[in-house]
Amino acid sequence: MLIAAAVCPHPPLLVPEVTGVSGPGATELDRLRAACHEAVAALAAERPDLIAVIGGAGRTAEYPQRAVASLDEFGIPFTLPPAAAFSAGAPGLPLSLTIAKWLLAGVVGQDPPGAGSPQVVWWGIAVDATTAECLELGETIAALAPRVAVLAMGDGPGGRARGVPGAADPAADRYDEQIAAALAAPNPGALAALDPAQAGDLFVAGRPAWQVLAGAAGQDDFDAVLGYAAAPFEVTYFVANWRRRGPAGAGTLGG
Numbered sequence: 001m002l003i004a005a006a007v008c009p010h011p012p013l014l015v016p017e018v019t020g021v022s023g024p025g026a027t028e029l030d031r032l033r034a035a036c037h038e039a040v041a042a043l044a045a046e047r048p049d050l051i052a053v054i055g056g057a058g059r060t061a062e063y064p065q066r067a068v069a070s071l072d073e074f075g076i077p078f079t080l081p082p083a084a085a086f087s088a089g090a091p092g093l094p095l096s097l098t099i100a101k102w103l104l105a106g107v108v109g110q111d112p113p114g115a116g117s118p119q120v121v122w123w124g125i126a127v128d129a130t131t132a133e134c135l136e137l138g139e140t141i142a143a144l145a146p147r148v149a150v151l152a153m154g155d156g157p158g159g160r161a162r163g164v165p166g167a168a169d170p171a172a173d174r175y176d177e178q179i180a181a182a183l184a185a186p187n188p189g190a191l192a193a194l195d196p197a198q199a200g201d202l203f204v205a206g207r208p209a210w211q212v213l214a215g216a217a218g219q220d221d222f223d224a225v226l227g228y229a230a231a232p233f234e235v236t237y238f239v240a241n242w243r244r245r246g247p248a249g250a251g252t253l254g255g
Contacts, residue, residue, distance in 0.1 A: 001142060001143075001146060001147065001148060002149070002217055002218075002220065002244065003046055003048060003148065003243070004042075004043055004048065004149045004242060004243050004244065005043070005150040005213055005216070005222075005241070005242040006042065006043040006149075006150075006239075006240070006242075007152045007153075007183060007206075007213070007238055007241075008040065008099075008100070008103060008151065008152075008153055009099075009153070009206070009235075009237035009238065009239070010055060010096040010098075010100065010153045010155060010205070011099070011155065011233070012071055012074050012076065012095065013029060014029075014036060014099055014102070015071065015099070015102055017077070018071065018076050028232040032232070035228035036103055036228075037106055037107070038227065039227055039239050040103045040104060040107050041107050042241050042243075044118075044149075046147075047147070048118045048147045048148060049119065049146055050118055050119045050120070050144055050147070050148050051104070051118050051121075051148075052123060052141045052144065052151070052216075053120060053121070053123065053150075053153065054123050054137075054141075054151070054152050054208075054209045054212045055095075055096025055100060055124060055125070055153035055154065055209050056124070056125060056127045056205050056206070056209060057096065057097070057124025057126060058094065058127070059124065060123075060124065061123075062121060062122065062123050062124075063097065063124060064091065064122075065120070066090050066091075067090060067097075067122060068090045068091070069101040069102060070093075071098065080102055080105060093122065093124075096124070096153040096154065096205070096209070097122050097124060097153065099153060100122075100153045103151075104151070121141075121144070123212070125137065125208040125209060126208065127205070128200075129196075129211075131194070131196060134212045134214075135211060135212075136215060137212050137215060138212040138214060138215020138216035138217070139216065139218070141212070141215075141216050150212070152206070152209040152210060152212065152213040153206070153209055154205050154206020154209040155204070155205040155206050155235050155236065155237060156175065156176055156204055156231070156235065156236030156237065157169070157172035157204050158202070158203035158234075158235045159202050159203045160172060160234040160235065171201075171202060172202055172231075172236070176231070178190065178194075179191075179206075179210070179236075179238060180229040180238065182210075183224065183229075184224055184225075184240070185224060186217075186222050186224035186240075186242050188214040188217040188219075191213065191214035192211055192214040192215070194207050194210065206238070213242075220244060221245040222242040222244055222245060223242070223243050223245060224243075225240065226239075226240045227240060
């Protein structure tokens with residue numbers, strides 16, 4: 001049963017090794033990093049039995065615990081676990097799960113998690129996965145343990161970054177409003193209703209992960225906090241937390 005969820009973006013910029021200590025947009029980047037760390041910490045604080053990490057990938061597959069998070073393709077000397085700690089031939093994680101592994105390591109404090117930490121499963125979902133496939137995977141994940149938490153990794157519209165910087169994009173703006181409202185309500189049904197074709201046109205990386213979250217949530221009631229919604233680098237990033245109402249997730253977010 002899904003008891004909690006966190007939604008975070010996955011730009012490589014979140015990892016300090018990518019940008020250094022300071023640079024253009026450093027203040028806004030600090031805000032985004034802080035929001036992501038707070039969201040993941042709140043997720044872990046729900047004491048789930050299992051954390052399912054979901055993010056876009058080239059194909060839908062579960063990745064093994066020994067899979068390596070790396071930013072080599074961006075020319076960044078970053079790996080998790082450190083290079084000396086993983087065996088040759090270990091599979092690599094897609095970018096979405098690489099950033100998630102970095103975020104979780106900042107909360108759990110080690111990789112892999114130690115005794116007393118929740119089990120973590122890593123699922124890449126194909127960027128062209130159908131809505132039905134996403135919802136079905138979400139339902140399956142929610143049934144894996146009595147207390148399941150989902151960390152859904154995904155960026156919003158990225159088309160602005162492919163055009164003229166600062167140019168108006170009314171379609172992306174409308175999509176941003178739609179996602180922000182669905183995450184803040186929260187409204188799993190609105191996420192389930194997202195059009196994969198429209199998401200593709202707007203270069204939305206997060207659509208599959210958000211629809212997996214919708215499948216995991218089903219028709220259940222959650223409280224929500226939208227911690228961040230902005231497009232500081234011409235790509236929209238959302239950070240949010242959901243928490244089940246009732247005995248399994250007693251209390252309310254922010255209370």
